[in-house]
Amino acid sequence: MGHDWGLDYVRWAKGLFLFGFGLIALGVMLAGIGPLVFETLPEWTDTLAVDMIAAGIGIDFVAVFGFGIALPLTE
Template sequence: MAGRYGDVDYPTLTKRSFLFGVGLFAFGALGEFALAATGTTVPAWEHALLVDAEWIGVAIALLSPFVFGILLPLTE
């Protein structure tokens, strides 16, 4: 039976979006760690990109279980 938003698999969507957020955070954190460990000089925009990836990853990982696991299934 299709719901209001179609046939959406909310548990799978929740897990994948959470893992995407964790992966994005890990990418940013490991990138910053690698730059600091090797001592290479990079432009400021690359540091900003990695820090933004960390923040966005944390936001996605924290909000996706609420949005896709609780909020959207309750609205159907």
Template sequence: MGRYGDLNYGFLTKAGFLFGLGLLLFGAGGEILGHAVYGDLPAWQNTLFTYSEGIGLVIGFFSPWIFGIFLPLTE
């Protein structure tokens, strides 16, 4: 057992990146399809899709750095 418990770094890295990518695709796809099908979307939906894109980028970028590089090196 390591310093941070019994963590599977490979799984956490891949799952975090794919979760971030999924959020990014959800936000971008919702914006594109929503505007194509419905025209102008309500403000709360624009906010939801925009935040999904931003949070997806942050999670997708930092997850490999944290779970793939930083935590294994500090253990």
């Protein structure tokens, strides 16, 4: 018997995907354009940019496969 949690899977999938894409875009801009604009940046900004990109990719996978495919099938 399926569970009805009342979640709008389409809205959650789109919202999480856009959030993950935004993290990726900000990470790429910070890594690529940041040094050109601000000349010198602390080294932790490179780590932050890589972490933002990695988190964005992970969130996008969860959004698409979790909320877009798996959860609607289990209901």
